[in-house]
Every structure is written in C-alpha cells, then in structure tokens.
Amino acid sequence: MRVNTMKLAVVVLGVFGWSMTLSSATQVGLGDKVLVFPYETDFSFVALIPQKEMGLKAFTLCMRVATELPEERQIILFAYRTADYDELNVWREKDGRVAFYMSGDGTFFHLPPLTTFRTSLCLTWESRTGLAAFWVEGKRSTYQVYKPGHTIRPKGTVLLGQDPDKHLGGLEAVQSFVGEVTDLNMWDFVLSRSMIQAWHYGHKVPKGNIFDWATMEYELSGNVMVVDDD
16 A cells, blocks of 8 residues: 655644644645544644635535544544634534534434444535435435524635634644545535435546545645555
C-alpha cells in the first residue's frame, strides 16, 4: 500500500471570527483513495472546499466510514460551521445513536453500529417537508420531520475529523474521528432511493455538485494520511 503522508507547514487563519490551523497547500482529487485518521488528536483534520456555496434547502450527504472507537465514545463524522452556528454536524453520540444538528437541537436515529468494517452511510433532508433520513447500506431509516422551512447558511467551513469550537476554533481530542473515510459526496438535492442504492453498490450516479470525491479540493492538517483504496 502506498501512503502519502502530508507534513506541511501550516498557517493560522482567522475564519469568520474564529481561528483555525489549516494546511497551506490545497490538493485536488481523492478518487480511489481513503483518508486515514490514525490517532485521537486535537489537531488533525481535513478541510473540504465546496464546489458551490452551501446555502441549502435540501441535501444528500454520503460517505463510507469505518472506526474501531467504542460505541460510548462520541465521534464527529462531518462538521460544517459558519461564524455563529453549527450549520450541519453529523455525530455518533455516546449512546451509539447517530444524529445530525442544524443550528440548534439535533434529531437522533437508532442505526446499526459503525464498526471496523466499512459502512456506507447517507443522510437526506429537505426543507419543504422537513423529512430527514439516514441510509445504511442502501436501506432507509424511518423518516423524521426535522426543521421544516429551515435554510442552511452559506460561507462556512467544512471539516472532517474535528468539530470546531464556537468561539476560538478549539478542537477536542475526545470528540475527534479516528478511522477511515472514503467516497464522500454531497448534492444540493435529495437523491432517489434507486440512486442511493446505486451509489452504495458502486454504480455510476450523478456527480456530487457540492462535493465530488474524485475531484474534491481539500487541505490536510496534522496526522491524516491519504492511502490507496486497496
């Protein structure tokens, strides 16, 4: 397995009034690659650069994820934050449930546990009805109604591996992600059941118009590795 370990000089940037440490080099494309977060840290993350502004009234977010962290350990799976709000955060909670939050209280789902073996995980939501669901291995959870009429705000920062603190961008090791992430894609609409199932099985689907794994722009910081998807 060929490993590309990034040890880059970093710069401290003020982003929307809070501080983050970001890599100074933007890279493009993660096709046939896996992001490995090998250790619990308060400094390792990947910043994702969206292809379009994330002012959203609907979305589908998909990724393949694996972790050996115990179920009682909280894990951040995806974090999108603007200056004052956690616009879209996806968590595995301490009780094992998976939840997502949009600018306030979240909604919680009982899903099959995340394990050392890769899980295909998708999340869909649309503002008009508020219908939200997780999809595991192409199978949909029960719908929940969550924040109908809400709009996700644009001009934020997306991180994998860490949850940025509200005030200073301070990161907490006890919430960090440890494991592997690959094939993360995001659309500004709700994919149909057939499209989500096609993505799960590795078939061709429309490219994510917010994030497309194969052409993704991203920045690495800390102990994150990019490895071949063997």
